[in-house]
Amino acid sequence: MELTKTAFIENFKKRLGQKYALDVSDATDSELYDTLCSLVKSSYSAIWRHTWKDYLKENEKQAYYFSIEFLPGKLLKSNLLNMGWYQLVVDAFQELGLDFEKVAAVEPDMALGNGGLGRLAADFMDSLASEGYPVNGNGIRYKYGLFKQRFVNGYQVELPDEWLKTAAGNAWEIRRASKAVTVTMGGHVNLVQENDYLKPVYEDAILIQAVPYDVGMVGYHNQHVNTLRLWSAEIPDEAESQYPTIEDRRQIEDITAVLYPDDSNESGRRLRLKQEYFFVSAGIQSIVRHYKKYHEALDQISQRVAIHINDTHPAMCVAELMRILLDEEHLSWEKAWEQTVKVMSYTNHTIMAEALETWDIPLMNEIQPRILQIIAEIDHRFVTALAGKTDGQLIERTRIISGGKVHMAHLAIIGSHSTNGVAQLHTDLLESDVLHDFYTLYPERFNNKTNGIATRRWLQLANPRLAEVIDQTIGRNWRQDANQLQQLLDHQADSQLLDQLVQVKLANKQRLAKVIKQQTGVTVNPQAIFDVQIKRLHAYKRQLLNLLRIIKLYLDLKENPDLAIVPRVFIFGAKAAPSYHYAKSIIKCINETAALINHDQTIQDKLKVIFLENYGVSLAEQIIPAADVSEQISTASKEASGTSNMKLMLNGALTVATLDGANIEIKEQVGADNIFIFGLTKQEVYQYYQDHSYHSLDYYQQNPLIHRVLNTLVDGTIPNISAEGHEIFDSLTYLNDDYFVLRDFEAYLRIQDQVDETYRDQHKWQQMSLINIANACHFSSDGTVKKYASEIWNVRSVAQKGGV
Ligand code: 26Y
Numbered sequence: 001m002e003l004t005k006t007a008f009i010e011n012f013k014k015r016l017g018q019k020y021a022l023d024v025s026d027a028t029d030s031e032l033y034d035t036l037c038s039l040v041k042s043s044y045s046a047i048w049r050h051t052w053k054d055y056l057k058e059n060e061k062q063a064y065y066f067s068i069e070f071l072p073g074k075l076l077k078s079n080l081l082n083m084g085w086y087q088l089v090v091d092a093f094q095e096l097g098l099d100f101e102k103v104a105a106v107e108p109d110m111a112l113g114n115g116g117l118g119r120l121a122a123d124f125m126d127s128l129a130s131e132g133y134p135v136n137g138n139g140i141r142y143k144y145g146l147f148k149q150r151f152v153n154g155y156q157v158e159l160p161d162e163w164l165k166t167a168a169g170n171a172w173e174i175r176r177a178s179k180a181v182t183v184t185m186g187g188h189v190n191l192v193q194e195n196d197y198l199k200p201v202y203e204d205a206i207l208i209q210a211v212p213y214d215v216g217m218v219g220y221h222n223q224h225v226n227t228l229r230l231w232s233a234e235i236p237d238e239a240e241s242q243y244p245t246i247e248d249r250r251q252i253e254d255i256t257a258v259l260y261p262d263d264s265n266e267s268g269r270r271l272r273l274k275q276e277y278f279f280v281s282a283g284i285q286s287i288v289r290h291y292k293k294y295h296e297a298l299d300q301i302s303q304r305v306a307i308h309i310n311d312t313h314p315a316m317c318v319a320e321l322m323r324i325l326l327d328e329e330h331l332s333w334e335k336a337w338e339q340t341v342k343v344m345s346y347t348n349h350t351i352m353a354e355a356l357e358t359w360d361i362p363l364m365n366e367i368q369p370r371i372l373q374i375i376a377e378i379d380h381r382f383v384t385a386l387a388g389k390t391d392g393q394l395i396e397r398t399r400i401i402s403g404g405k406v407h408m409a410h411l412a413i414i415g416s417h418s419t420n421g422v423a424q425l426h427t428d429l430l431e432s433d434v435l436h437d438f439y440t441l442y443p444e445r446f447n448n449k450t451n452g453i454a455t456r457r458w459l460q461l462a463n464p465r466l467a468e469v470i471d472q473t474i475g476r477n478w479r480q481d482a483n484q485l486q487q488l489l490d491h492q493a494d495s496q497l498l499d500q501l502v503q504v505k506l507a508n509k510q511r512l513a514k515v516i517k518q519q520t521g522v523t524v525n526p527q528a529i530f531d532v533q534i535k536r537l538h539a540y541k542r543q544l545l546n547l548l549r550i551i552k553l554y555l556d557l558k559e560n561p562d563l564a565i566v567p568r569v570f571i572f573g574a575k576a577a578p579s580y581h582y583a584k585s586i587i588k589c590i591n592e593t594a595a596l597i598n599h600d601q602t603i604q605d606k607l608k609v610i611f612l613e614n615y616g617v618s619l620a621e622q623i624i625p626a627a628d629v630s631e632q633i634s635t636a637s638k639e640a641s642g643t644s645n646m647k648l649m650l651n652g653a654l655t656v657a658t659l660d661g662a663n664i665e666i667k668e669q670v671g672a673d674n675i676f677i678f679g680l681t682k683q684e685v686y687q688y689y690q691d692h693s694y695h696s697l698d699y700y701q702q703n704p705l706i707h708r709v710l711n712t713l714v715d716g717t718i719p720n721i722s723a724e725g726h727e728i729f730d731s732l733t734y735l736n737d738d739y740f741v742l743r744d745f746e747a748y749l750r751i752q753d754q755v756d757e758t759y760r761d762q763h764k765w766q767q768m769s770l771i772n773i774a775n776a777c778h779f780s781s782d783g784t785v786k787k788y789a790s791e792i793w794n795v796r797s798v799a800q801k802g803g804v
Contacts, residue, residue: 003043003085008092015039024096030167032098033076033106036089037171040079041216048216048225054798055134056294063135063306063793066283066314068276069118069259070125070139070228071146073617074107075172075215077461082130082218084802108163109618110170111145112230112259114575115536116643117311117349119617120422120781123454123643124788127781129219129226130456132799133789138283140275141173141213141230142259149575149614154591154720158261158578173213173230181285182236183208183278189369197330200370208252209236210282220456221480221802231282232256262577273359273367280316281368288324298329302342306793309346309416312357312408318344318415319374327370333377344416345792347449348409350640351426351434352540358405375406382414390441398437413438413445418792420449423641423662425682449788450662451641452781455482458647463625465504466651466773473497476804482780489774498766501652505628505769512626515619516571516610522598525605528567529759532648533631534615534623537574537583540638544728545741545748546570546631547590551718552709552749553607554597561602566756569608573615573623582731585724587611589713592721620647627653629755633748635739636660637682650776652769654758656751658744662779669775674768678751679744688740696737699745706742 016022016035027035055062072078080086093100113119121137128135147158164170187205191198210231217226233255235243243249255274284307291301309317318340325336350356364372379400386395396402400410413419413435419442421427427448431439439446460467460479470478473491478484491497509526516524533546550570556563572590576583594609612619630648632639632655639661649655649666657663658679667675680688688694699706710732712718713725732742759765777783789795 003088005088005092005095008039008085008088009096011039012036012092012096024098029103029106032103033168034171036103037076040076040083040085041172044079044083044216044218044225047223048227050223051225052227058798059294059304060134060798061304061306061793061795063133063308063789063795064138064283064287065121065124065128065135065308065310066138066280066317067118067121067310068140068279068313069113069310070110070121070137070230071113071115071118071617072110072122072125072215072228073457073621074104074109076104076107078126078457079172079216079218081456081461082126082220084221106168107171108161108166108168109145109616111161111163111616112139112142114146114259114261114577116641120451120643121310122617123452123457123781124785125217125226125228126220126454126456127452127785128789129217129224130222130454131782131785131789132219132222132224132797132801133785134226134795134798135785135789135793136226137217137228138279139228139230140256140259140279141232142256143232143253144258146259146575146616147261147578151587151591151611151613154588154595156576156578156584156587170213170215172215174215176212176214179286180209180211180234181282181289183210183233183281183285185274185277185368186366187369189373191373197326200327202370206252207236207239207242208255208278209234210278210285212282212286219799221804222799223802224799229283229286231279233278261575262579269359270363270367273363276313277316277320277368277371280314280320283314284317284320284324288321288329298325299331299335299339301325302339305343306345306795307343308788308793309344309412311347311349312412315346315357315408315412315415316368316371318411319371319378322374322378323370326374333381337378337381340415341417344412345418345420346412346416347420347422348426348430348435348640349422351429352638357408359408361401361404361406364406372406375400375411378411378415386441394437394440398441409435410438413442417445418447419445420447420792421640422449422451423665424448424450425637425659425664426640426661429637429682447791449784449792450665450779451643451646452779452784453643453646453650455485455650455777455780455782457621458624459650462621463504463508463651465507466501466625469497469500469504470773472500478777479804480801482777482782485774485777487774488770492767492770495763498763498770501766501769502762505626505652508625512571512622515622516612519612520610522608522610524569524608524610525567528569528605528608529628529755530571530626531568531629531631532571532573532623532627532653533633534571534573534620535642535644537576537580537587539582539586539731540739541634542739542741542744543572543574543586543590544732545633545744546572547586547593548709548741548745549748549752550593550597550607550609551712552705554593554600554603555708555712557603557606563606565606566759567606569610571623571627572609572611573619574611575615582727585727588724589718589721589728592718596718620644624648624653625651627651628759629653630655630657632657632660632663633679633744634658634660635744636680636685638739639663646776646779649772650779652773654755654765654768654772656748656755665778666775669778670768670771674771676751676755678747680740685740694736694740694743696740696742697733699737699742700733703742703746706745 145161
């Protein structure tokens, strides 16, 4: 992809002329954007072709990452960076008198995910390509991405995200009609004897055309492009007459219309199950078809194919591969099962009970009766194999079908050879508690793979100023190998470097201050501490704990306006699931508190509260480089891993954290002196569950400070929250505060005082910041995917690394 600026400019002008018959000076930003994407795409397409042809030539084992969510954000800059074109294009645009940033902003965020799980999948795709692994993604091409969030009178309002209808559309996808497959759903199925096998005969089934849209996943400087394949539901040509009315047609097209804006609560059950079967069936059919083109023996498929089940949403992969091996390839049950278990692996992302999927048997039967039959048979054989050998109750607790429901996590664990958690504490909890029964049955299947983040997006692209300072300090090799960031540890005493870190942070804070001003009209002081909590809004993540402290500070300042506190800007970014009433009430309370504080002249610059609308990947890229403090304050044991914690530390923020998820590993890496840890431990939380000795009402009644702070929710101090304030007040008092907010409140205040004190010593602060940046390399997703590749999928890297 060697290219000179002059050649690029030449090509760009030519392409613009061909596509739009325009000169550079006459083109709109979208036309310029589209032209640039088209050049980028045509430049990597030859490599893309070679990548998969090489897989075939080398007879390479390939893995497929099945995920109902992918959250890549924008791809233009990331593709330019990975192709080695970034600086060249920026310079060329400047020479042409064009505003590169404005043109890049035209791209809609590809928001086909809710939060952590979807973004992790996207960071993995970047790392897998950059490490040269033959691994492709498989998901859904939702017509509407995650809703756009607006605040109206402080309330969250959801608007549709019509990302495909924007002027830019999705410039990166290639529709591959020739690779479409047919997915069969609904109706009835009968098994009829034919020769020596049972043939399923479907009646009244619906046939859906699954059309793949492929997006190239460009590796970093390594001539390697993988595929993210997203499926769209359409009416099959041959079945046009079966769907005469608009309503009929909509039923089909609705399958891939919306992403469920729901990261732990349930909604739209039937349609979600259809989505799950749709992308599972389409993906597995296309894998088997591809495999058969080049190999004969389906009973050896596990040697060439690995399939990863990202959370339980694609757990039907187990049954679908069995269906194809049995019904279409006529393998024996035993052979098919042996191969299926070897092919499949599963990641669990949560211990929250409400997010562990189960489906009612009649619903499963309605969506795909043959799949239910196969699951029932797997369940039956599981029970039979264990009967008499182990405790009967354990069998009841672990079987797939029980209580009238299909337990998807059970299907995923029983039908695969590997189950992993996403941080050490989370994996320990799975083994000792949540999945303990399975751990006793299959201890060898359990393993940990701590999450990671793509340093290319979260440092090189999001924070070019910091990247440059790092280049000047340790050279550029860290751009290819994140582990090199550790060399920064040799520069802790370099006060010139520490000063540069201050300058970088300040510039990033000024940049964010502009965004804040533009979006909210509020002016914030870049000299203040920027204190950031960005993640989905959920009770267990405890945005509320943060809010209560803000209210406390406000009361303190009202009482004593001269109080010497380090000025802080509290920044929130969070979407709540539309059906999650409590989370939406918290948003309203934060917004009203923000309005009260931001407009109070007596508070001035000491305190500002900013809740930015529509948090997503692109906004995260603006916020994270500007953060001084990273809030990771979930109730211990509840956050499986967290990944914003990693992104923020990589950008030099210091972490205020509970001992939860990956925070524990962050602490291990940076040392207890370089992180602010507080609050209940997992053991203490579990102790409370056991002895029921937590009584939150006592904290309200007996602790004058808590009393005073909670009263502001219900006594009119914070205006316009009469319903929401009471709801939250009650949850924390009479309803016994499920997430121990009041229990951890004082510890949280104390640790935050320590944050203030440390911040006053800027030299110390910058040193701590540097130690965090250096150690963030332990959380590079490049490292994480290497472990998946070698320890779970058994695939090897096939690309040579290029320069930096
Ligand atoms: C079944 C449905 C209700 C559902 C939909 C989405 C259930 C779960 C989810 C998404 C879960 C999720 O995003 N989990 C997060 O995964 C991250 C990546 O592993 C973790 O860092 C984070 O702690 C976890 O909450």
